[in-house]
Amino acid sequence: MRPRIHRASSMASYPHVRFVTSANKLVQLPPDVGAEVAVAGRSNAGKSSAINAITQRKGLARTSKSPGATRLLNFFELEPNRRLVDLPGYGFAKVSGDMRAHWGTLLQGYFAKRGTLRGTIVVMDVRHPLTDHDQAMLELASGRGLPVHILLTKTDKLGRGAAGNALQAVRRELPRDGNVTVQLFSALAGDGVNEARSALEKLLDGMPIGGGRKKETPAGPADPAGVNEPGIGG
Numbered sequence: 001m002r003p004r005i006h007r008a009s010s011m012a013s014y015p016h017v018r019f020v021t022s023a024n025k026l027v028q029l030p031p032d033v034g035a036e037v038a039v040a041g042r043s044n045a046g047k048s049s050a051i052n053a054i055t056q057r058k059g060l061a062r063t064s065k066s067p068g069a070t071r072l073l074n075f076f077e078l079e080p081n082r083r084l085v086d087l088p089g090y091g092f093a094k095v096s097g098d099m100r101a102h103w104g105t106l107l108q109g110y111f112a113k114r115g116t117l118r119g120t121i122v123v124m125d126v127r128h129p130l131t132d133h134d135q136a137m138l139e140l141a142s143g144r145g146l147p148v149h150i151l152l153t154k155t156d157k158l159g160r161g162a163a164g165n166a167l168q169a170v171r172r173e174l175p176r177d178g179n180v181t182v183q184l185f186s187a188l189a190g191d192g193v194n195e196a197r198s199a200l201e202k203l204l205d206g207m208p209i210g211g212g213r214k215k216e217t218p219a220g221p222a223d224p225a226g227v228n229e230p231g232i233g234g
């Protein structure tokens with residue numbers, strides 16, 4: 001991995017961010033070159049709002065969805081060869097078993113085979129973090145040893161003390177290897193947006209986010225056998 005000077009987060013906005021393509025099958029993914037960070041979250045957790053806040057583009061990711069609608073992997077180019085991938089929201093009980101199985105297979109294939117994937121941002125509602133679906137997503141996203149950064153969002157709905165307690169409670173549940181980091185976030189209040197953008201940049205650059213050990217970013221496709229069957233569809 002080539003060394004890169006990390007830019008100050010205040011400069012790391014994306015004036016040329018653009019939607020590239022959507023994929024419903026692995027063959028529809030854009031060319032596997034450059035660096036990519038996936039963004040995942042339970043439906044309604046605030047993922048689209050987080051993407052829009054981080055990229056400073058209202059409406060880049062859609063904030064209204066219906067549970068039964070086709071879910072796609074949406075690719076956005078932040079800068080040439082640097083992409084953000086909006087993954088389908090998970091956790092809706094209403095979707096059919098077939099659709100759930102399709103997403104599961106699609107996401108498993110994506111996480112196992114995408115060489116340019118550098119890490120994942122997982123968005124969780126600070127009031128209901130680490131659901132079973134979130135745990136399955138964390139397992140899937142970190143299956144290759146790739147870093148995961150959690151945004152505990154909608155913190156404006158809690159007092160500062162309660163949000164801080166939630167942060168500590170989530171930290172206690174996470175592995176201590178430094179591969180999973182977590183922060184507070186509010187798209188509405190703008191809290192934690194710079195920190196999240198900085199985390200995104202570090203992930204894209206293959207740099208460690210927390211104070212833990214230095215991570216190595218796997219350069220190529222991983223062993224798909226290392227990925228467990230996740231239950232993230234519904």
Ligand code: GDP
Nearest residue numbers: 043044045046047048049063064154186187188
């Ligand atoms: P997604 O389904 O995960 O993409 O979630 P959305 O971004 O569409 O947000 C779901 C709902 O939560 C919407 O009504 C948003 O306005 C609301 N929401 C998202 N982020 C925040 C936040 O930081 N604070 C508050 N209070 N509401 C939020």
